[in-house]
Amino acid sequence: MLFTEDFLHYIWKFKLFNFRDLQTTDGVSLEILSVGVHNFDAGPDFHNVRIRIGDTLWAGNAEIHIAAGDWYKHNHTHDEAYGNVVLHIVYRNDKPVILPNGRQVPTLELANRIPAELYTRYHQLAYGNQQIIPCEATIKTVSGIKLHNWLTRVLVERLQKKSVAVIDTLQHNRGDWEETFYQHLAANFGFKVNALPFELLAKSLPQQILAKHKNSALQIEALIMGQAGLLEVELTDSYPLKLQAEYGFLQKKYNLKPVEKHLWKFMRLRPQNFPTIRLAQFANLIFKSNHLFSKILEIEHLADFRKLFNRVDVNDYWETHYRFGVESKPASKSLGKSSVDLLLMNTIAVFLYSYGHHHKLQQYIDRSLELLESVPVEQNHIVNDFTNLGVIAKSAFESQALLELKNNYCNHKKCLQCGVGNQILNLG
Structure with a gap:
């Protein structure tokens, strides 16, 4: 099988594997009480994991690898940050993990527990021969409500990133808006x-x-x-x-x-x-x-x-x-009208959001989003490509979100971090 650790993170995070008769690799019964919180910084992949191994309740961190031996390749053995790992989740268990104090880290192997159809959908997204976006053949299966909700989140991400640039300039200008x-x-x-x-x-x-x-x-x-x-x-x-x-x-x-x-x-x-x-x-x-x-x-x-x-x-x-x-x-x-629209989208809406976010004044954030909902869709090749795939933006609110989706998710095949990709992977 061809996949990355991100795929295993996704499988674990959303509990998309077979839970029947779970055991550690040394044959002890395993119950998962909480998969924990996904950690995107340095250190173990999931924090605050809660599991029961045999009759013992464990709380701590979990680390995920494709092969158990990757623990040693990544030099975790002598890293104190990994001393509290209570479960090692791997696709293939090729060797036990022993800590310097002699404790063997309990391991869960997922090789025979991932549904084949889920892997097939993932492989089509991550490694398919798409021309525009990874999910171009399946994006129309995503409900309009779920797509709009994700685009709303992506638009806010876009405004937040632009707000960072505004505030950086503001600091150079000593607070002069x-x-x-x-x-x-x-x-x-x-x-x-x-x-x-x-x-x-x-x-x-x-x-x-x-x-x-x-x-x-x-x-x-x-x-x-x-x-x-x-x-x-x-x-x-x-x-x-x-x-x-x-x-x-x-x-x-x-x-x-x-x-x-x-x-x-x-x-x-x-x-x-x-x-x-x-x-x-x-x-x-x-x-x-x-x-x-x-x-x-x-x-x-x-x-x-x-x-x-x-x-x-x-x-x-x-x-x-x-x-x-x-x-x-x-x-x-x-x-011209199109030039004015671009200025409204890229300057006015961004500054209303930045000002509201910086001063914690929700009315300006709301006004920014309302302004984008009132401005017509801009015309560019990305918006046109989505239109050809059946995703039709109704306003600049959605077309700006589509730009962010394409440039920061689709182009990098971040399907596992995308609400659209998640929906497609979980479709029955």
Whole structure:
């Protein structure tokens, strides 16, 4: 048979083996009162196990191996952490385990106690030739309620991980939520391709400097375009020349060092997504929304969140340009609905959750989840793959969970830690 110790952990944890006439390998009757608590840290695999061997009640730890001899291969013999092991659970008992004090560790062998159909289902998940996810042939057998419940848990895992990054930035910013939000919002304005230079720009241009020029759209855009390094070229048009002149003065005033302009990517982007346009939109949002994070904490409805971004427009110059000095056909450069949705998912919802979790304020956590339930499903190849398998997300709440499921469970074949995998393994 081909499997890992994780499979035996799963078998033990969920009691999926034959309990009839249990005995230790030396023929003494064995009764399992509690399988204990799964330990994911260093030390024995299960803590607080309770068993009865013969007439004696034992409480302690249990260790699991494919072969009993692995105890010695893993150097447990002289590790004090394993001195309280009351049961050694193995698939194959190839040798007894003797502790330094002479005590033989009681052993349970599972070789003939695991149902063949359970192993077959596991093998198909872990070692099958799937194209998208391990359970692609069977995921439709999982009930909608159980799938939704698991996706809810996975979504919270995703938000918690993103919250860690937010709090890390918050600590670097000495507890300043406005500055932290500004930096993360900037990174997400880069929409992956230009996330890094956007983030570097925000960190090089503190919000407190922008706040000093909150009444001048020209100066706000000059600071942002200048810090992006995009004004360090020869310009001829009137508007960019004004930006260049303003930035020249402000750069000296605040001793600013711009981001290296080669970091910005234009290739393989639709003109609407050029960094020049995104920077112009970001500048306008900053100009129109002072203390933006404080406003977000006060908002309760999706429509009001959208208003923040729907108000974003750009200087008239950008209506006929995508790059400085290159004229184009007139076109609106406001933020599109899909772009707004991404900002709502990746910035607003994440910060509401992070703020609520950090301050133990459940209303902001609830608002984060409600916001994701109100935002439409995003379109990407992972969501589309799940749709083709019959798993259809109803909102960003579920589509974000599917991204987490695919990237952190399916791609690593963590089926034994997945609620979907568990359900499939336990189907009759």
